[in-house]
Amino acid sequence: MAGISIAGVSKGYGPQHARMMALQHLDLEIADNQFVTLLGPSGCGKTTTLRLIAGYVTPDTGSIDVGGRQLSSPARVISPEARGMGMVFQNYAVWPHKTVYENVAFGLKLRKLAGVQLRNKVEEALQLVNLGGLEARFPNELSGGQQQRVALARSLVVEPDILLLDEPLSNLDAKLRERMRSELKQLQRRTGITFIYVTHDQAEALALSDQIAVMHGGRLQQYGSPFEVYTQPANRIVADFMGLVNFVPGQIASLEGRQAKVSTEIGQDIAVPVAAGLEEGAAVDIAIRPENITLAAAADAANRARIRERVFLGNICEYTVALPGGALLRVQTHPLQQFAEGDAVVVSIDPGQCSVFSSEPVAEAKAVA
Structure with a gap:
């Protein structure tokens, strides 16, 4: 062989x-x-x-x-x-x-x-x-x-x-x-x-x-x-083809070498490595899987993300979360962590599980099978 x-x-x-x-x-x-x-x-x-x-x-x-x-x-x-x-x-x-x-x-x-x-x-x-x-x-x-x-x-x-x-x-x-x-x-x-x-x-x-x-x-x-x-x-x-993924819009707030801080409407500056060619001020999308986002109950409801929809799938709960700016996230949690539709929540992202890509659309090549 x-x-x-x-x-x-x-x-x-x-x-x-x-x-x-x-x-x-x-x-x-x-x-x-x-x-x-x-x-x-x-x-x-x-x-x-x-x-x-x-x-x-x-x-x-x-x-x-x-x-x-x-x-x-x-x-x-x-x-x-x-x-x-x-x-x-x-x-x-x-x-x-x-x-x-x-x-x-x-x-x-x-x-x-x-x-x-x-x-x-x-x-x-x-x-x-x-x-x-x-x-x-x-x-x-x-x-x-x-x-x-x-x-x-x-x-x-x-x-x-x-x-x-x-x-x-x-x-x-x-x-x-x-x-x-x-x-x-x-x-x-x-x-x-x-x-x-x-x-x-x-x-x-x-x-x-x-x-x-x-x-x-x-x-x-x-x-x-x-x-x-x-x-x-x-x-x-x-990233888009391999299972469920969220693309969170952001902007590179600061850049040291290839390590960047990206500001997002989640309210969390995310420190991540970025590809060569992306500069400070560039518009980017942060790719994050639903299972790598955590939710916690918000102490106050002002300017918070909210639960738009909840689906119980047995081994997980899947939530659609509306961010303050209007963007939607899909989030998967342990089924024992329960939120109701309309609840205000704090959304957190683990920077170690993120990928960052330019927000410019990708041109698709034509092909046949």
């Missing part, structure tokens, strides 16, 4: 004079034995990236290497079947007229395996995905989760070095999707295979991944661990 190196890869569709860029100058290093997720909204380039790795698409520029062996370039693309990779599709793609055993054995038969060796490999793959005893069933006799495991077993039985998964859980209900997340993670750990997973679901990416590649507009925005991309977003796009 070996790592994947993607260097300067671009891909567009359509005529040259009106080309829609699906992917622009992607550089990505994926280590061996990792669960890596390509995450982003529709049209960000994640599926195109997966298809490029699989060999279904030819890059316009750049190259894709696995273990030092070049698999893709504009001049030459190694065919998908010669790459040592498996792929699991969103719609499972199991054959309805074949049994579970026949579905899983199909790839091995193409490789001319037969007899005891074929049966042993199929049985091992079915045990790996917890489908032992269901060999004789047809897909219409299985649940959605079981059909998904058949697709996984069919890909794993040929012993790929890399497994590519294109939103494989999107057709499952919420509880089954959560259970399959856990099974996928355990499966990757047991097999040691590199998993490349495509999804638009942030919770899925956070739960499954060793590394997340956040994509937007055909470009890689950030590549890091789930903790890094959630708590230390590289830019406003990542």
